[in-house]
Amino acid sequence: MKTFFNVEDLGNLNDALAEAKEIKNNRFGYQELGKNKTLLMIFFNNSLRTRLSTQKAAMNLGVNVIVLDVNAGAWKLETERGVIMDGDKSEHLLEAIPVMGSYCDIIGIRSFAGLSDRDYDYAETIVNQFVKYSGRPVFAMETSTVHPLQAFADLFTIEEYKQTTRPKVVLSWAPHCKSLPQAVPNSFAQWMNAADVDFVITHPEGYELDPKFAGNAKIEYNQKKAFDNADFIYAKNWSCPGVTNPADYGKIINSDPSWTVDTEHMSWTNNGYFMHCLPVRRGLIVTDDVIESDHSLVIPEAANREISAEVVIKRMLESL
Amino acid sequence: MKTFFNVEDLGNLNDALAEAKEIKNNRFGYQELGKNKTLLMIFFNNSLRTRLSTQKAAMNLGVNVIVLDVNAGAWKLETERGVIMDGDKSEHLLEAIPVMGSYCDIIGIRSFAGLSDRDYDYAETIVNQFVKYSGRPVFAMETSTVHPLQAFADLFTIEEYKQTTRPKVVLSWAPHCKSLPQAVPNSFAQWMNAADVDFVITHPEGYELDPKFAGNAKIEYNQKKAFDNADFIYAKNWSCPGVTNPADYGKIINSDPSWTVDTEHMSWTNNGYFMHCLPVRRGLIVTDDVIESDHSLVIPEAANREISAEVVIKRMLESL
């Protein structure tokens, strides 16, 4: 595996899930693969879960880890040619990226959406440049539009907890006080569309995800109807994806508190499990009662981030 | 050992000191214990000595180390239930702590006193939440009220240098230009009370340490009398503990320069050794002559931080 951004990068999804299960039972069984190999984790944005879980996964595999925190304000990369670089950009990506590639074997990169320019964000310019110029396998630790380590961990968690062959999974928008990217819902939708589940997305009008990710998922604007008989509720806020109205891209166009997932919401489900990628703001996305209930999977999901990262790094090591 | 905050956590103190001595002579002898184990060091505050010595100790034991610097301003944890989290706190501790616990085997935590709310500081809320919710052994890398790795290293240093069976040890307050926590003197007092030494605390009136830590130590307000015939002088500043006057908690209520330890002060002792936990401000706590003398133990004390940390991590590994 040379890149990990989309579900297709995993190839056969059932094989990948089986590999995740195997690794979860044998985390330290592949250290020969990682011997004398180095993972460079590049963070253009803050990170807690991703930083810790990916580092842990690499160490499980015997891989050396170098963490690079790029202060976006202090180190801006020039991307154009023909520019006289006398401003605040002190290095050109055409030098910076191959140099970083020369000191490692695998690159993980985090680079969030700016949420001001839809075309720029959805073009994934920075990440694609790393793929093109680094000479190394590159995986996403959340980019402008995708967070595949999270979606893989989420699907694996659903596999662990599902009680029917084909569970009903609902991705539900919920209100938030800040504008958040669409990376998590995009990847979750992409993964669910590829998995053997009955998948429904529910959100207020205007929050339609990009068709590239929403695919053929059923869209249900009535949250109660969507939750009916659901086995898993995946709550998440996202800002306006700008599909129906590009001028609204990145904005908060709805903050209706009735979308907050509480015990009444969960009562509409088939004794469903509650999921969220974390961090979560209680009282906005979900109530204390729901997230603390014995049907909340937020901690197991987070713990499985170590597993999804280990599968990805293992496969990249195998491809070297 | 599942927690390390107080001297009681070590069990028999002589056994712990013997173990420290053994480890100092065989630092790399226990790497099988640490294989495939991970220490997560969480810093809510800056650190130099603790960061380096604890990391070194863990690596001596073959333990993988992940260092997490939490910018307290950027990542505030909500601790209450029933709150709508629409302010500056983006995550609830009930999610954050078990997630961090899921990526490691042992947690070290640094979280200083705020010095504005005595009850909050002395309740050790943050640290206790890590003990309760992380599911991992937790040790203090200096908390609001204790710094046991320092006190353990200090006692071990006294053991190495003492020339009588039961030396006289004096903890002496000294002036400082900033309000400092009581963590170091609290732990030092606790350790000395548990050790086989003649222990005296000297400070201006109003600086009485919390009885939980001062215990039955002799308090002597006359510094010269306290120093008389002392074998070890442990100088340290601390702000008002607020025992006699809670309104003064965390304040500087005395800055008398006559308490600065100089050669005259040391002449009152039994050719005593000078100790301090570092960093130390010269000219306030101690003069150049005293700290640079051949009876200054500040560097050996600091070097022994590696040893105290290694004993603690080794014992926690043995408990897994």
Place this chain on the structure above:
Amino acid sequence: MKTFFNVEDLGNLNDALAEAKEIKNNRFGYQELGKNKTLLMIFFNNSLRTRLSTQKAAMNLGVNVIVLDVNAGAWKLETERGVIMDGDKSEHLLEAIPVMGSYCDIIGIRSFAGLSDRDYDYAETIVNQFVKYSGRPVFAMETSTVHPLQAFADLFTIEEYKQTTRPKVVLSWAPHCKSLPQAVPNSFAQWMNAADVDFVITHPEGYELDPKFAGNAKIEYNQKKAFDNADFIYAKNWSCPGVTNPADYGKIINSDPSWTVDTEHMSWTNNGYFMHCLPVRRGLIVTDDVIESDHSLVIPEAANREISAEVVIKRMLESL
């Protein structure tokens, strides 16, 4: 090897180059040397290439690495005696340095020139204090006046690409929008003077390097004459070294764009290679066409930083 600041520290230069070649082909062949050894990398300034390449080199050798980023604003070291430390300096170097030394086996240090006080910068006070008080081998990761890991990598790159026994190498000043230190050109000049090359330095009048580094190199103020028949062009900006006019130390006294290396400049050479230590500002130092040409060595130079660091750390390990 106990220090690495100047070319003389390497001893026989041909032996060092042969060792670099051997290590490049066998990066992981010396891990027994590094077992249970710790490198402490201390950064008083930002770093990308040096941070990554030195860390990679140490890990190649099986060495544990601790990275310490010192925020110069937050942790100022007092260097004088007899001072009452009631200001912003919270620790004296006479404590801080031996303590840091006690937790590691080798120290790498980065501490840039302030460019305001020539005597202070060229005295290398901070670095010399680490040599004197740390008790450990110390190497430069760029100091006020030298950057030997870069110069060693540069010479090794020239060895790899040279097509004549004694190539002509030109160090050329080029304009820049910020005041930059002289560390890179100083070390490059020192290394070239020691190597078997025909070495010329070209720059506008007033930019003369300190004689300690320029040595007997030929100085040619006419850039075109300097470039004539050159095999390697090493472009670099530096601020005024203050040799001819001390009052100009650290200032930009020329910004003539005709010194920017473009294809016409390169046409004057013997089909020469272009070199630069990176990061480089395009349009000021060099044009896109030149740096992207197949005769640009900027990426191989950077990759060889791993090799120069590994030779240095290996030799220091051998000296322990």
